Amino acid sequence: MAGNTFGNIFTITTFGESHGKAVGVVIDGCPPNIELSTEYVQKELDRRRPGQSEVSTPRDESDTVDIYSGVFEGRTTGTPVMMMVFNKNQMSKDYDAVKNLFRPGHADFTYFSKYGIRDHRGGGRSSARETIGRVCGGAVAKAVLSQLGISITGYVIQVGPHKAVKKDFDYIEKNIIRTCDPDAVQAMTDYILDAKQDGDSVGAIVEVTVKGVPVGVGEPVFDRLNANLAKAIMSIPAVKGIEFGSGFQAALMRGSEHNDEVTKYGFLSNNAGGTLGGIASGQDIVFRFVVKPASSITVPKQGIDLYGNEKTIITEGRHDPCVAPRVVPVAEAMSAVTVLDLIMSDRAVAKFFTK
């Protein structure tokens, strides 16, 4: 595979470039008889759409999704589901200036070096618009998972030095940061707007909690639940690290402290983050990942052009000063696909004869 498909049984294959005709996804391995409407998918998509608030890009892309196959009379048929969003509001001209430039922090240089050709407009395939297909695929996965009582919730827990303390899941979709702490939202917002004013961007940390994953999900030894989630999340643009449970804090712990004790009533702690030996233990799956500050800024930076000449580069356009709020639905989507794919694998092999 050339990298545009994720999953083994439940798979998503995304296609499309930022300023091409469209971006979309083919979902294969979708169980039949799942209710699926464009309205439902659109709702998920609206969560990642630009133009939602002052902390995201002012580009106002409607990003209207349509379903082209795999659904009959409102239900999936077991055949591939193709969903697509036509690109609109493409100010391709905006990018003429960067046609021959390799913007610092962007994939311009690597795509061109890899393929010897690139669609430079808005990042082409490396644009975060590619994640539209992921969110559509994730919406389908979530629909299946919800029937199994599994929920996936992402939220911003840190913006710059400002950390969330409270975890109020009901609050997440009610604030523009998608943080879980009402007490942290103002400081986070101010911090972002401050950078925005400078034409700059900021980094953040997002946490995801998955509830209800049955014990046993995850395939030893390479397709562990945590390993596959790590790949899924690390494949999202701008993500530079991920940790499960106590994560990097484990370096400071002793085994007697890190081992999660078990009583007949269940686990007493969750340092493991929900897996043992890479297999779901029945606890919540909890992980955090870091989102780097967006590379598109108007602060002048040193770069080179196609011919190796040094250029001072400013990325004009309408950019996100902090991408984390919009990354949340993408991370949920990738988590949903990963978890569902491994549940299907577990049923196919380990639970074969209980069927």
Add this chain to the structure above:
Amino acid sequence: MAGNTFGNIFTITTFGESHGKAVGVVIDGCPPNIELSTEYVQKELDRRRPGQSEVSTPRDESDTVDIYSGVFEGRTTGTPVMMMVFNKNQMSKDYDAVKNLFRPGHADFTYFSKYGIRDHRGGGRSSARETIGRVCGGAVAKAVLSQLGISITGYVIQVGPHKAVKKDFDYIEKNIIRTCDPDAVQAMTDYILDAKQDGDSVGAIVEVTVKGVPVGVGEPVFDRLNANLAKAIMSIPAVKGIEFGSGFQAALMRGSEHNDEVTKYGFLSNNAGGTLGGIASGQDIVFRFVVKPASSITVPKQGIDLYGNEKTIITEGRHDPCVAPRVVPVAEAMSAVTVLDLIMSDRAVAKFFTK
């Protein structure tokens, strides 16, 4: 796939349990005409072998490898290379006591829940002995990579609160911690031995530097070099998090600070950790991962047995107070397989017509 194969073109499939007959690997997709001897593989294997020092388990397993296929007159033939180590010195009796127990922090509970049966002896398939196959596979990948001028070096940079400051790569294999800092080795060693005396274990952080990866390696959008490395490393037992370049520090940075500037002489910094858009930029690939304190300790902990009864559990046996030094060669092996697999993929597709 049921999880025991890693890679798409250059693949490793491991097999075997801790106290079964043998553990090993089948390598498929290995280029022909690579010199390969048991002596060479054995040398890599000896780096992960138990009994190397006072900070690792005193179990003295010789772990002698043999090559069973795919090599003719000292060279690979392009057909599958099978390598295997027979299990010896198996004190299976040691494990009778834990036969019906689910040890805290171990995969006993999840394997049993998943499959309804488990080889309880020494952790069975979930034992770190499984990584013997990975190291053998990695040795082959390294042999190929070395012909391309690519080197992979792992080293311990933190044990508990003790951090390496200097990076002296020549020192790594000369000390029992496999740290890169001669000034940190004593504190690290003392810290481990202190925990050992208590029957306890400690966590650590390992860093890996990959030099010489050609620009362009990594497949957008899901099989990014960093995403695949994240999966590879997170699939190693005891690893709980990974970060690239500036990693989680990026949460505190602005874009103007994080973007790596480029001059005609190259990059001025490496906050990205060697990839842009998931594709190698020509810089060193640099990442760190955290290794949790080993779960096998003699400090009594609360657990349950097969029947749900609460039990105070002590894991008797000869265990590693800090597994990080022995994880280093495993991480190098997984990195080698990942990088080679993606180089092959890049040549197969992106570089198709330059051939």
Add this chain to the structure above:
Amino acid sequence: MAGNTFGNIFTITTFGESHGKAVGVVIDGCPPNIELSTEYVQKELDRRRPGQSEVSTPRDESDTVDIYSGVFEGRTTGTPVMMMVFNKNQMSKDYDAVKNLFRPGHADFTYFSKYGIRDHRGGGRSSARETIGRVCGGAVAKAVLSQLGISITGYVIQVGPHKAVKKDFDYIEKNIIRTCDPDAVQAMTDYILDAKQDGDSVGAIVEVTVKGVPVGVGEPVFDRLNANLAKAIMSIPAVKGIEFGSGFQAALMRGSEHNDEVTKYGFLSNNAGGTLGGIASGQDIVFRFVVKPASSITVPKQGIDLYGNEKTIITEGRHDPCVAPRVVPVAEAMSAVTVLDLIMSDRAVAKFFTK
């Protein structure tokens, strides 16, 4: 995978139902910098389109293709190429009568049994319209192969009892049967029209010759060139058998007769059909496959409905009395994808160090 993707490195994933919104394909692993236009693909597509002649269905579907991603300024970029044809002229009402019927010879019964739901209109996903995506994918593969000097030619060699004797490749696209023998075309046509008059259909045999495949293509031991071609061709609707070289005649031969002798000037015969041990030998790849008489006929046949009631079934509509002429471009497409995929695999592994 759930079956809608073919290939390992160069892959096609088709989607769409006969009377859904659209049918199409995502091509992944396409080398960059290949010239690709809708006009070129359309030309291939027109070869499989209905309404071409009196021996195919009178349905006149324009089947206009468009490229939605992966092409920039007329060249492939190495990213996924999505192509799609909107469904038009869908007389879905025609199918209301068969909504609850399982038509003999059709996949109505098996799809419904498998998924518990089916899009009954025109066969839904099991319709031969699905092969539109294959032809689009094959067009891209052919474009790459042509740069390597590889050509693929399919032609009808038998219709009912009427066999082609001459092999005039220039004649193939000049006659409605797509046979290679000008002397056979009249008898073949008459034979088909005779059945058509009865509301019936006829079977046929198609041969494919692939010229220019480099020695060495084909992966032992399961992904042999002939094995993968067999799967590719057998996955085409209505194909019931395939044979290579001397094929089933080999049952009547001795080894001394079947073994192809070799001189310094090359092979003296081609009983093998172009492979030895599943690997291309440099000879032409030659195989034949049988196409069953189309299942859609107006001759009344005994069938059952959704509720198990016996029904006499006539498939009204506009059908092909002989599908072989329209299967030819589909077979070429599948052959092209198979051969290119294995060439890429051969370069990735066996030829790794000649690069």
Add this chain to the structure above:
Amino acid sequence: MAGNTFGNIFTITTFGESHGKAVGVVIDGCPPNIELSTEYVQKELDRRRPGQSEVSTPRDESDTVDIYSGVFEGRTTGTPVMMMVFNKNQMSKDYDAVKNLFRPGHADFTYFSKYGIRDHRGGGRSSARETIGRVCGGAVAKAVLSQLGISITGYVIQVGPHKAVKKDFDYIEKNIIRTCDPDAVQAMTDYILDAKQDGDSVGAIVEVTVKGVPVGVGEPVFDRLNANLAKAIMSIPAVKGIEFGSGFQAALMRGSEHNDEVTKYGFLSNNAGGTLGGIASGQDIVFRFVVKPASSITVPKQGIDLYGNEKTIITEGRHDPCVAPRVVPVAEAMSAVTVLDLIMSDRAVAKFFTK
């Protein structure tokens, strides 16, 4: 993948060369809790072993199998099952004469051209000894299938011009030809021995009947049951063609004749061979394949050597005058793996919510 793995969920990966240390298989995706003993596997293996009768090679290889992983206390654990046979009675010296020769009909030339190196002894990886791993893998698949009430039976239906008429399944394992017709066995045997006396070999046709496959097995559109079986069977050395149901006879039939009618009591015929749209219809899966006359003969044939010089080549050694009887268990094994793999896939996706 480089071709040594077959299957998607239940997979077999074979390794080993004819005169290397060993040949074997890793089975991944095996359901847990299946009874599995070396005795059971050995029995299957004995069916393909040389030295069984006067119509097969007189090489007497004991081919003793052992299980190295994945089985605990007589039952599979869900982890990879590795089985291996050490090579013995290897008269490698026999092959010194052919070291630099490309034997007609053999894969010597293609393997050398592909890899630039080959283990020439006994065909190396291209030897039919590779199928030992397949038979071991098939034995496990059969064990699972038998619990689902599925049986797979192969038998020789034609040797040279001599065809089986009766189909007596009980007779198959009672005669050295493995034919199903007691009245045909003598003529078949004589025909083979006649060729043997001349140092020559003969071709044959084998039929396989699979009973009990549930309706719905097979993945549209590429992983059809018949397409995957075609690949599985065509990947067996010496197989040159395959047909399902009426097969190539369909070219002579009309749709009104070929369409299998259905009543409330079931199908009235089986021209389709057990699938509709590539999905099992509940009828017996019936297919036939042709086995070419073995290439190893002592009749002198024209070939070339490594340097392009013409040589008259005789393949000395102890060879099979007709390989069909020994191919039967291999074909059953490959069929078993294919069917089980697709059953697992069907349950994973289409039957997801009936679980």
